[in-house]
Amino acid sequence: MAVMPATENNPLYVQGYLILRGFMNSRLLSELRDSAEALWEAEGENAGAEFRMEPGARRLANLCDKGDVFRRIVVMPEILAAIGEIIQNPFKLSSLNARSTNPFSADAQPLHCDTGGIADEKGFWVANTVWMLNDFTSENGATRVVPGSHHWRKLPQEVMADPQAPHPDQILVTGKAGDVVVMNAHAWHGGTANRTAHPRRALHGFYTRHDKPQQQYQKKLLGAETLKILTAEQRQVLAIDDPLNDELSATGHSRSGFLK
Ligand SMILES: O=C(O)CCC(=O)C(=O)O
Numbered sequence: 526m527a528v529m530p531a532t533e534n535n536p537l538y539v540q541g542y543l544i545l546r547g548f549m550n551s552r553l554l555s556e557l558r559d560s561a562e563a564l565w566e567a568e569g570e571n572a573g574a575e576f577r578m579e580p581g582a583r584r585l586a587n588l589c590d591k592g593d594v595f596r597r598i599v600v601m602p603e604i605l606a607a608i609g610e611i612i613q614n615p616f617k618l619s620s621l622n623a624r625s626t627n628p629f630s631a632d633a634q635p636l637h638c639d640t641g642g643i644a645d646e647k648g649f650w651v652a653n654t655v656w657m658l659n660d661f662t663s664e665n666g667a668t669r670v671v672p673g674s675h676h677w678r679k680l681p682q683e684v685m686a687d688p689q690a691p692h693p694d695q696i697l698v699t700g701k702a703g704d705v706v707v708m709n710a711h712a713w714h715g716g717t718a719n720r721t722a723h724p725r726r727a728l729h730g731f732y733t734r735h736d737k738p739q740q741q742y743q744k745k746l747l748g749a750e751t752l753k754i755l756t757a758e759q760r761q762v763l764a765i766d767d768p769l770n771d772e773l774s775a776t777g778h779s780r781s782g783f784l785k
Pocket residue numbers: 624634639666667668669714715716717727782
């Protein structure tokens with residue numbers, strides 16, 4: 526996989542996203558899909574409750590506590606390398622969630638920046654990975670992105686009369702099950718409506734700079750058994766032994782780009 530420095534020649538820097546085509550092999554894809562479905566089944570109407578519920582979509586939260594396969598993907602070297610091209614400082618996992626848009630759901634997300642944040646004087650501080658567990662098509666709720674908008678240092682709601690409306694420069698990120706989108710999460714983006722009879726499922730591995738709070742404070746949310754079996758690398762990426770993260774995240778002011 527070619528991950529490049531943050532320069533004008535780097536599409537991740539210029540456009541704000543990169544698609545790692547066929548990143549998941551079929552075994553990993555099935556394992557992730559089956560694990561997510563089993564959790565939706567088991568958690569029922571409480572699914573996603575550790576973070577936020579969303580109309581028209583099933584969600585899951587705190588996935589690093591819910592299976593080895595989830596803990597493995599957040600530390601994959603190619604993923605960490607790509608995130609490091611966006612957040613050029615030490616970074617950590619902020620959360621690992623799943624989101625599945627319901628069949629025939631007209632609910633779509635407004636354009637937003639994750640955690641409602643724009644780049645600051647130190648640069649970009651949020652990055653997301655969208656793991657396609659299904660094909661993303663123009664019909665089933667693929668993510669829309671406004672390429673380059675992460676450089677504008679403005680939120681959609683400050684500029685657009687209606688962030689729910691289509692933006693003239695938006696594109697739909699389509700792809701195949703097994704692809705992973707790496708995205709500068711300051712880029713304006715959002716899930717679209719699903720006009721098909723099948724759910725559109727994805728995982729979101731969300732990362733933030735070391736000096737910002739985690740969206741989901743991993744040290745508090747992970748159970749004692751999980752904490753015991755984390756590898757050294759997982760502990761580091763999840764900021765388990767990081768006093769600054771304790772200070773920043775313990776107050777529990779986790780934010781979404783738009784969900785209340
Ligand atoms: O699932 C998607 O297509 C995008 C989701 C997203 O941007 C969010 O939930 O904040």
